């Protein structure tokens with residue numbers, strides 16, 4: 385075996401309940417004294433509740449959070465954080481909130497603590513993203529990697545079922561693509577395999593009555609592992625396609641991943657070799673493509689981008705955007721026809 389695996393410096397605290405006390409302990413351990421709390425207006429009461437024991441540490445709240453971190457919104461947040469003379473950033477929310485925290489951490493070179501409330505997995509990666517004039521740029525910077533992540537399955541109890549499913553498929557996209565992404569290695573494949581199994585189990589449980597905290601814990605564990613594998617294996621065909629789609633047509637993030645993943649897997653599976661069996665087993669099936677399709681059907685997840693406004697007329701623009709990434713290292717050669725065929729499937733009317 386010849387491979388290089390660079391693990392990332394991060395403390396992960398995983399629990400169900402009791403996150404108020406745990407959060408206090410973690411901020412104490414970092415020795416910080418003036419914290420900016422980042423959250424959306426929808427998550428403000430959750431943020432108030434979680435930070436109630438920390439009132440003397442809170443220097444400011446930043447609650448203007450938008451998907452894909454628009455640069456002008458980030459500029460205002462940066463000014464507010466500088467004026468408040470903070471020494472740490474705390475994010476409480478989904479991937480958009482974590483994304484804003486990452487920009488602050490990078491620009492101000494301050495420690496970031498993340499409390500995720502979706503399965504987006506951004507907290508496990510050093511990847512930042514920011515959007516200027518409709519174009520999203522991304523990059524890697526270890527200053528963006530949260531020092532501490534506090535996962536509490538109880539915080540996801542308020543996620544509506546549809547968003548739970550779409551967000552969990554967004555996580556599954558991280559771990560499935562980690563099987564073939566450019567930096568994949570035996571360690572990331574082992575982590576991705578465990579992630580796919582946990583997410584498959586959690587997603588199956590979402591179809592059985594009320595979503596309980598065990599289901600959220602199973603999904604959250606799978607989502608952390610997914611982000612962890614993706615952080616090292618990197619982005620491949622699936623993420624590059626979804627990035628182009630999201631940036632150009634303002635499509636919803638988790639749902640776009642949910643729809644596109646089965647079509648990318650169908651295209652890629654013939655080149656996966658032994659990993660095809662491994663992935664299939666983790667999906668609880670003998671065939672990876674059928675396994676993923678049956679999970680989508682069981683959970684009622686979306687299979688088309690048409691309801692979000694994407695049509696075959698938009699495909700040429702995505703092919704144009706993807707030209708920057710070709711040739712792309714992938715188990716099956718990727719060309720314009722392959723991209724067109726994947727997107728034609730994704731654009732079909734249900």
Ligand code: NAD
Pocket residue numbers: 424426427451452453477478479480481483501502503504505506507509510511512513539540541542543544547551554637638
């Ligand atoms: P999001 O953060 O925009 O949240 C979606 C919606 O869910 C929001 O309305 C939010 O208020 C609500 N919400 C969040 N938690 C909730 C809860 N517990 N209960 C009820 N409602 C809740 O969306 P997301 O899918 O979490 O994140 C998407 C963003 O994350 C995208 O911008 C994407 O690019 C980024 N992302 C980045 C990385 C990375 O490595 N940098 C990885 C994954 C995703």
